[in-house]
Amino acid sequence: MTYIPHSPKERDAMLAAIGVKSLDELFKDIPAKHRFPKLDLPPALTEMEAAAELAELAESNENVRGDLISFLGAGAYNHYIPAVVNHIISRGEFYTAYTPYQPEISQGTLQAAFEYQSLISALTGMDVSNASHYDGATAAAEAVNLAYAQFRGKRKRVVISPTVHPQYRAVIRTYTQGMGLEVAGDNAGADLESGPEALASLIDENTMLVIVQYPDFFGRVYDYSAFIESAHGKGALVCVVANPTALGLFKTPGAMGADIVVGEGQPLGIPMWFGGPWLGFFTTKKSFVHKMAGRLVGETVDNRGQRSYVLTLTSREQHIKRERATSNICTNQGLLALASAVYMSVLGKNGMRQVAELCYHKAHYAAERLSQIEGYGMCFPEPFFHEFVLCCPKPAAEVNAHLLEHGILGGYDLGQDYPALKNHLLIAVTEMNSKEDIDMLVDALSEADHE
Amino acid sequence: MNTPANLKYAKSDEWFDPASGAMGITDYAQSQLSDIVFVEILVEVGDMLEVGKAIASVESVKASAEIYSPVSGKVTAVNSGLSDKPETLNSDPFNAGWMIKVEGGKAGDVMDAAAYEKYCAERTH
């Protein structure tokens, strides 16, 4: 009864006020045959015992802040999180509040969400950001929902680059399985060498949306401007899945003409947490705002003339539009949107650029050193950001097993998703990797080569 | 409540003008929806309409509604200015707030102004 405050006396007084004799009497509507099952669960732990058990489980993992040196990215990145982020999101006023349905007593959540929207708009170069989705993959799937609603189902084709994150592509396929769409572009054997122009021939008058990634899954940076223009020529919308750290340095998808920019916000001050909870950002042009799913905060005034914020355009959403809504999404990732807003605020213009440059320089140093090892080489030409594909002389899984023996978490084994890239590792380098870490990686691989 | 006598009315609260072929939502409908903030016309000039086909989607601060055609026929005009000024539907639903015009319009199950007024009065109780 750890968190139940009633004394026996209070409980009895309450039962008397209700007019029943026991707690059990409150459950007469429950079918008797199945009432009060005996649950086969371990007995309750005290807080002290639970803390110890949870610590023991946590310690049986090998983490990337002490146990392992990590060069693993592929959609989750080990970045430094300034101390201030956790302090702000640990305030009970933020984390124990609900969705801001009562704006008079939720201005903290609402203004923070409005600022999050503004920061994300600035980062992506887009007009409008919503208050967030579950993660980058579901945000990409919601881009399909937007396009479907925009064309009212008259266009049925979605073209996806094979170098969009494999799990994002999988999620899009799951989401759209009841919509009668055709998903093209990422079939086995798709051209991985060429840039986005390889997709151009697939975009036709039936195409509602084209999805590309920036930098792509292999870390490559393309200027999509001409590609987006040609897709627009066929009337299709273009969604760019962007890495927010890269946007500290590189041209925005907004400046390239993207209609929708989504991405995973985890690099913005959110721990990897074995995959979640993270943050899907979703931005678009103002003209599509009514087709956008998800919570949206707008500025207004209160009846005292004070600037204030409310959830707006709520009639787009499921609680009013029900089955006619673009999406069923209800919550956003409120607390994590706050975390990323604090991260972007405290790094600011200079810090965001600094982190991006650090990742860039360190990744390029790593690439140069690694490609000098006999048998290893860069798979694709520059430019790239903080991830690159390393060709190995043997299956990537074997290389990784060797690295793990040296306390190094190697890259992502691309053979899992791309059969042609069985001997290829996707290596990620962030500001958290020192020159010493990179040199250790190089040494470990050099040694492996001579075994 | 305003209910112009020259118009025909559908149970789903649309009006139709047999003289001009215009249609839109009624004064009763706009007052039920309250402050309208978004209108999207779902049909284009040249489309053939059946009675009951959705012609527009309307959202207010507290509600959303699909607007259905009370007649069949061919769309000859669309009031494209509405999307920039959705509040027109609140202020002037029968004139500036027209949504589309059709030709060869054959009315479905519609009523005259007196019957529609009675129908609205019944629903407010």
Added chain:
Amino acid sequence: MNNTLTSSKIVEPTIFDLSSPGRNGVSFPDPDVPRAKLPESLLRADLPLPELAEVDVVRHYMRLSKFNYSVDDGFYPLGSCTMKYNPKINEDTCRLPGYMFTHPLQPIETVQGNLALMFTLQEWLKEISGFEAVTLQPAAGAHGEFTGVLIMRAYHKSRGDDKRVKMLIPDSAHGTNPASAGMTGLTIVQIPSDERGNIDLKALKEQCDDTIFGLMMTNPNTLGMFDEHVEEVIQIVHDCGGLVYGDGANLNALLGIIRPGDIGFDLMHFNLHKTFAVPHGGGGPGSGPVGVAAHLADFLPAPLVGVLEEGDDETPPLFGFVTPRKSIGRMKAFHGHFGGGHVRAFTYIAMHGPDGLKDISQYAVLNANYLLARLRNTYHVPYDRICMHEFVAEGRFDGSDVRALDIAKRLMDYKFHPPTNYFPLIVHEALMIEPTETENKDTLDAFADALIKIADEAKTQPDLLHNAPSTTQFGRMDEVKAARELVLCCWLPEDYAEKI
């Protein structure tokens, strides 16, 4: 850096308003590697983010936090949301470095702690609900619903049963139910409630034929009533070949009371952020695992956590990922809301055990019935019988123009968070009150006293209600202005376009 509503009085500037060029917050060391050449043509011209010192950022968000009302501030009886106290230990456990700093794609041998935790949580949720298998992947309740509908779809398809296109949904349902079903192109058929708040059996039978895909049912429903004919309802749907989905939003009433799987529900989502005390975070992150009966286990999203090698006395089992045979696919990237969701919920269940879980539901129901007993003479309760963890009253009085919204706003002046209003849709001027088990009698009495006093004010000084709240920093907002002017960003986009 301007906005369109400059005539308004600014209580707290935005983070952009507070920026001053040249200020620095957190900075990073110079690179310890040679600088590589940057690809000039691909770089952005400007990065229009604010520039502030750390202390400016801290004070700004501190001030914002004080504009919020939260569970840590006081009573938050928001119906359907289960705003119970969020134990502090959960905040500590989920931030242990072993959980925070593990990468989702690490080799399984290096994350056995995480996998053991997820496997155990799957097992516990199965035991609590009576289902055969559980996925932890869905990110929130609505995401769980969508997962569930896709599983139901895959089941019908696997049997070559393609004619099932109608989803039955009671009129008291959450909007996410029809929206989730709508995302797969199903036709929604609304089923009315009867005068006791149960599903209307006659209306249900009339709809049931071989085109029925299934029924989405919240039980207890959003009126706070346990459906008195739940087993019959499920039987009727099963008899016509449909499946029954349970919306687990109200599971806080059922822990150790009844297991949905035992009475024939085919599948259900859990809301770890309601029932199992994961904090709501101002609107997320949630966590919405889905449990299914044996005939649906093969369709669960991939991957699940399973035992790859059985252990023995000396070696622990090897946990890893497994893909169900006919899986619907992946619902999100990676494995679900592990850190913020699974670790907190695991901690919470571990600290309650079987008896503690039953206490939760018993006391949640006790608190709701106590408030109902204190309020039923003042507020009309349209479905008035023993309720479960919540109940719905009408926020209106004969001969008064006071509405539920006014009552809700006036409660803020008494330092309470209002109940949910205008939901469920089948009650006029609904006030949906869910006290949860973590509130003591004094708090409940103070809340009841306030509502009774407000009912009196509604008669004697209705303007107090119409103008409420008056003691809070902010008054009622102009929602029409927000929707018509659509300022969604501290920037004017025009202003911004010049900068990129």
